[in-house]
Amino acid sequence: MQQDMVLDVQRAQQGDREAFIRLFRMLEPQLYSLAKSIVRRDEDCADAFQETTLKAYKGLATLQQPKYFKTWVIRILINECNQLLRIRSKTLVMAELPEAEPPFHYYEDSSKLDLHEAVDNLDESLRIVIHLFYFQDLSIKQISSVLDISQGAVRTRLHRARGILADEIKRKQEGKLTYENI
Structure with missing residues (x-):
């Protein structure tokens, strides 16, 4: 490829x-x-x-x-x-009009929706690093070059973003009931 x-x-x-x-x-x-x-x-x-x-x-x-x-x-x-x-x-x-809601897909995996929602809620600097690393499959070195920051800064942002995402997903999962729990 x-x-x-x-x-x-x-x-x-x-x-x-x-x-x-x-x-x-x-x-x-x-x-x-x-x-x-x-x-x-x-x-x-x-x-x-x-x-x-x-x-x-x-x-x-x-x-x-x-x-x-x-x-x-x-x-x-x-x-x-x-x-x-x-x-x-x-x-x-003028005040922005709210963007139309994306279409709801009934059969889509809700855990993926939770993860994408959590990524979208990250601060921009963290969101871009997560997106480039996981969705674009760029290496830390490539991300460093693209964003013009050190590789250490990329690692720090990835670490911080992963922690925030893990906490957010855990919080959302705790609020859900499953049939196995009843």
Whole structure:
């Protein structure tokens, strides 16, 4: 998989548009999920993704090591999301309308919902590190590079976030009754 990505990056750098499209189609779910965890609104996610795609396409020739394409694109996306948040905070004149509730899936695993809800409630710096480590499968070294923080800071944030998540899940589990308990 990694080798295919490197080949597609090299092809895209040589002008192969189809290779670039394949790269972004492959990364789209992960990038959208990351953007959603930062900006939270679907329209902002779409804007950040679109700007990221454009900047990556224009700057692809400057990427010196194709094996770092994914982390390079993630860094661009995070910067775009932060830019959108800065613009939003400066131009927010009217109260935001509440976002529509996501559709409820009756058969979805509630423990997954609890975990995703707990991750969404984390402070942004912790949420991004958790998202990059667990959902994007980036290494501590890659996260350090993407966020421009030390590897020790990444480990500290992961440790703090795991503790908060464990406490939150434990608290929610204690409040639930099961048929075995009755």
